[in-house]
Amino acid sequence: MVFERMPLEDWFDKYQYEVDWDIGESGMKFLSLNDLGFELGDVDLRYGYHLGAPELREIISKQYRGRTAENVAVTTGASEANFSIIAHLVGKDDHIVVEHPTYPSLYQVPRSLERDMSLLHLTWEDDFKPNMDELEKLIKPNTKLVTLTHPNNPTGSQIDENSLMRAIQLAEENDFHLMVDETYRDLTFKDPPPLAATLSKNAISITSMSKVYGLPGIRIGWAVADRPIIEGIRAVREQMTICNSQLGEAVALRVLQERDEILRKMRNIMLENYEILKKWMDNQQWLEWKEPEGGVVAAPRLKQGGPTRELCKLLVDKYRTFVVPGYGLEMDEYFRLGYGGEKEELIKGLENLGKALEELYS
Ligand SMILES: Cc1ncc(COP(=O)(O)O)c(C=O)c1O
Known part of the structure; x- marks a missing residue:
């Protein structure tokens, strides 16, 4: 019996604190006790x-x-x-x-x-x-x-x-x-x-x-x-x-x-952010996706095919932007976007993603 590290968690552990713009997280914006x-x-x-x-x-x-x-x-x-x-x-x-x-x-x-x-x-x-x-x-x-x-x-x-x-x-x-x-x-x-x-x-x-x-x-x-x-x-x-x-x-x-009230707020943030993400996806030229039906995650892939590791690493190193490479989820040709965070962070992160895509693939 061997417990090996999970590549997804390895990626998080290495980079989640090294970035300014997180558009790869799989949940709503983290709350603090002060927020609550x-x-x-x-x-x-x-x-x-x-x-x-x-x-x-x-x-x-x-x-x-x-x-x-x-x-x-x-x-x-x-x-x-x-x-x-x-x-x-x-x-x-x-x-x-x-x-x-x-x-x-x-x-x-x-x-x-x-x-x-x-x-x-x-x-x-x-x-x-x-x-x-x-x-x-x-x-x-x-x-x-x-x-x-x-x-x-x-x-x-x-x-x-x-x-x-x-x-x-x-x-x-x-x-x-x-x-x-x-x-x-x-x-x-x-x-x-x-x-x-x-x-x-x-x-x-x-x-x-x-x-x-x-x-x-x-x-x-x-x-x-x-x-x-x-x-x-x-x-x-x-x-x-x-x-x-x-x-x-x-x-x-x-x-x-206070579940109902908190959920209502979270859903509103999610829906507003999703509109931003969808508009961005509709207007860019390199990626394709199956539109998500819920959750605050989506898995786009490159229209030209191929692995996404280089893209994700460039985003971390040059643009201080976090997404999750598909290899961490055993789907190399995809990467994970998360849209549950702060609106401004999502907008800036997507802008950086666009720049990185242009740099690598135009
Ligand atoms: C579908 C799903 N289940 C379970 C977990 C683990 O969650 P927890 O923080 O509650 O251990 C995750 C975390 O990403 C998840 O996405």
Whole structure:
């Protein structure tokens, strides 16, 4: 078993602090405690409940029709939910199917654990939507888990309700679990399909407060699932983190108590920024894309083809501008743009991107 670094995170770790214009980040602009105006002096810095504070689990469960606080495990980011569920459900003789591209840990964890894994490839031709006939072909008698991510990071594609229902039907018929990473679900342009965990005992929803709320520093995410899965997560995490940061939980609870208002603000920023990005894309000559349907990420590619590493490195070195090269997402010919940040930063970053494209390709 070998845990290797993920190229995406290596890129972030090297360059995210070395730039002035970040148009590669995958979430909304980061918030500070001052932005939120929370006073946290009364937070007890003891160990927390291993599945998250009851009040926090309760408020989360309200979003999931038919589920209660007992079905919620609050975790150290969606990353820990993802790791714990894979570690719990997929044993050494089992098989897992992972949609690709996606946030890399979803396939890197099974690789590190040396599990038998098949990739369900999203293609340009299919508008990066998962093809359920392809999924059906990949299922084996020992498949224990299938993971999907929608809206998808990095393509911004959104699974439609029929496909989601078909995936759930396959899960029920073939006795595997379907885990849907719904991290970007609150930032779709149109109404998204229902939350997976509300649809079936075989479905698991995971999500994060990192992206939609601009709060990756609190390291809070969660999973909603049937009790045996929640117990599995508890067993795994007791050997990793034990519980969440109590400061993180306190911030999460207060944010969720004001969820509707915060979400409304975030959605307005996203829609305004998206207009800027779309206009820019419509008026430039080097790139093509499939328009995202949600999330705050998109994955353009060069019209002339070829890898994007040189472009991304030039942007960092000369223009102090951050985007994510496709090699970090195992899609060399693309790169990731993020449009959740400050409007001025997006405008300036896109201007720099235009200059770098002209320098390399005109
Ligand atoms: C789809 C998706 N899932 C999970 C994660 C990990 O998020 P967290 O910060 O909650 O661990 C990311 C981070 O980029 C992501 O894009």
